[in-house]
Amino acid sequence: MKHLRYRQMALAMMAFAVLAPVTAPIARADTTQPAQQIPVAIAVIDIQQILRDSSAAKSVRAQVDKQKDTYQAQIAQQENALRDVDKKLAEQRATLSADDFAKKQDQLRQQMDQLRQNSEKLKQQLEDAFNAGMGQVSQALAGVLTDIAKQRSLTLILDKRAVPLSANGFDITADALKGLNAKLPSVTIPKPTQ
Template sequence: MMARYTRILTMLAAFALMAVVAAHSVPANAQTDKMESPTIAVIDMQKIMRESTAVRSIQQQIEKQRSDYQEELSKKEQELRAADEELARQRTILSSDAFKKKRQQLEQRVGKLQRNIQTRKQNLDQTYGRAIRQVQQELAKIVSEVMKNRGIDLVLTKTSVFLVHKDMEITDVALTRLNDRLTSIDVSSLQN
């Protein structure tokens, strides 16, 4: 599950950085005949998403909520199993219609629980996504500042580069600033 989130985070972060770069690019009609050598930097989004204090906080909070919900779910499943076993014991003493009615009620409870599970899972996924977008927005601001301060024209993600000189990397600077500015996000405030 976390591997899926990491892949999603990396893709979303890459898109966010492309938007920052696009915002700073020079329009085609403003370019001169002679193009200067662009200043390029590289950022390791996977490292940032793995080592960011805020992302770790988000992951811990989501995992805690998932764990709490799993406990609650286990209790409800045990209740449904017990109800099913009780219904099986009553099968011989209940009329066919009464048994059928109780069976339908039990199946409705199971269906409701399954819908509840799906809804909760979707809500957790959406909350996680909203929290990560906040981190990415802050990271985009930081990268934009670094670009401006260092005269950088283009920032590429490390996954799109085969080899890079360490002086061209801005990952550690961006990560440090991100950790200074954003240590955690309260995911409960982002839930539906």
């Protein structure tokens, strides 16, 4: 109930913002004159669609997925090797002294911890690479939107998710996607270091 009231207030404020004339004061010696009217030209854009469908964003996801698959295979191979060592160590338990067994078990635990740390490090590096790549996409998109705004004399571009209703003529998603694909067809992300 409370959320509905806030949503209604937000919609009313958005409607007021769209319908109210925009005025910007102009520096003048005489402040009794009215402010200059600025025409409002609005467009909406589906940013999620662009970040999903642009060729650059797709290239970022494909590179991250490929690197992830490669490193997961390597880590799985290392885990299997450590399991084999653990199994052999269990078989040798009866023939080793308690100290030797404890030392080997400690070495195995250290190797497992090291593998876990390497895995976490690679995961973080992949996440950082993804964020860096998508940052390049977002930066290029901002340039494309600036160009579209200048060409069409737009004063405001809103994310489609923030607009409950708009006419199709306000939607510039297709033009922005086309412009982004032309400006940035792909992105090369850094490879994680091991």
